[in-house]
Every structure is written in structure tokens, then in C-alpha cells.
Amino acid sequence: YYGDERLLGAMQFAPAEYFPRAQELPAGPPSPDAILITCAYLVDLQTPWVMQSLFLSVIGEARDRGVKAIETFGYRYPEGESGYERFFVHRTIFPSDFLADFGFSPVRWDGRVALARLELGGLQPVAEGTRAKVLRQVKDAFVPAPVPQRPY
Incomplete structure (x- = not known):
């Protein structure tokens, strides 16, 4: 990722099969139908937004390529852990x-x-819930149908 004509960050991702060690990681293995984000490198601590931009870029590229899913490994840090x-x-x-x-x-x-x-x-389509169905029926019952207008 470049900004102001300099490198701000980089991210590595590919189908999981290209990263054989990922099969051995805790919480693994990754799914064969997903691409795997394996690492990211930020150049400057003062530009944390670059990590967000890198993820958004990968999500966009994966969608454009028709990929089913993206996987990566996450860590539950203690509350209050520094950005560094x-x-x-x-x-x-x-x-x-x-x-x-x-x-x-x-x-x-x-x-x-x-x-x-x-x-x-x-x-994904969502089936009409009970509340929505009742509201639609009430609206249909109390809101008059539009009056037809004569064409000019």
C-alpha cells in the first residue's frame, strides 16, 4: 500500500494451500475454500489506518475474484493492550x-x-418476521389505496 509516494504497508494472502505451515497453527487448519491472510507489515506506527485499508483491499479483490471466504488467525488480546x-x-x-x-x-x-x-x-434474503408481517397488514388495512388519476 503506497501513500505520498512511499510504502506504508503490505499484506500477504493466497489460497491456504500455498501456506502449508498454516495447517499446523493453533485453531487451524484453514478451510480449502478460502483465501488466507497470513501477515501484514505496517511501516509507521502513526498510520494504523493502513491496516484497515489493507484488509479492505483484500476483501475487495477477493470479491472481484469470486472467492467464497477469507480466513486469517486472530488473537484475543487483554483489554487495554497498546496499538504497538x-x-x-x-x-x-x-x-x-x-x-x-x-x-x-x-x-x-x-x-x-x-x-x-x-x-x-x-x-442473504431474510424471511418476513411476525412483527413485520403484522405491521404490513395494519398498514394495508388503514392506508387507503391510491386514487387513480385521469391521464391528461
């Missing part, structure tokens, strides 16, 4: 709360480590 600890010390594992903000859900936990997954299937 969360994003600079471990470049191969990401804060689980940060991943949740993008919609990643844990697949498996092993201690503080989780395999997190983001489904890229798109919007």
Missing part, C-alpha cells in the same frame, strides 16, 4: 476484535488464538 503490541509485535496474527469489525467470525478457538472467517456470499 496489537499491530506491530505480531505481524502474522491480528486482534480478534479488529477482525470482528470487518465481519470475521471465529471458526475455532485454541486458547487466545482463533481461526476467523469472513463469508463473501453477498446479501
Whole structure:
């Protein structure tokens, strides 16, 4: 990721089969139908937004390629942990709360480590709930039908 004509950060991702060691990681193995984000590198501690931009770029590229899901490994840090600890010390594992903000859900936990997954299937239709159905029926009963207008 470049900004102001200099490197601000980089991220590595590919189908999980390209990372054989991922099969051995706690909370693994990753799913064969997903791409796996394996690491990210931020150049400057003063630009934490770059990590968000990198994730958004991968999500966009994966959608464009028709990928079913993205997986990565998350870590549940103690509350109040510094940004330095969360994003600079471990470049191969990401804060689980940060991943949740993008919609990643844990697949498996092993201690503080989780395999997190983001489904890229798109919007799913939701069946009309009881409340919505009642409101629609009340509206239909009390709101008069539109009066037809004569064409001019």
C-alpha cells in the first residue's frame, strides 16, 4: 500500500494451500475454500489506518475474484493492550476484535488464538418476521389505496 509516494504497508494472502505451515497453527487448519491472510507489515506506527485499508483491499479483490471466504488467525488480546503490541509485535496474527469489525467470525478457538472467517456470499434474503408481517397488514388495512388519476 503506497501513500505520498512511499510504502506504508503490505499484506500477504493466497489460497491456504500455498501456506502449508498454516495447517499446523493453533485453531487451524484453514478451510480449502478460502483465501488466507497470513501477515501484514505496517511501516509507521502513526498510520494504523493502513491496516484497515489493507484488509479492505483484500476483501475487495477477493470479491472481484469470486472467492467464497477469507480466513486469517486472530488473537484475543487483554483489554487495554497498546496499538504497538496489537499491530506491530505480531505481524502474522491480528486482534480478534479488529477482525470482528470487518465481519470475521471465529471458526475455532485454541486458547487466545482463533481461526476467523469472513463469508463473501453477498446479501442473504431474510424471511418476513411476525412483527413485520403484522405491521404490513395494519398498514394495508388503514392506508387507503391510491386514487387513480385521469391521464391528461
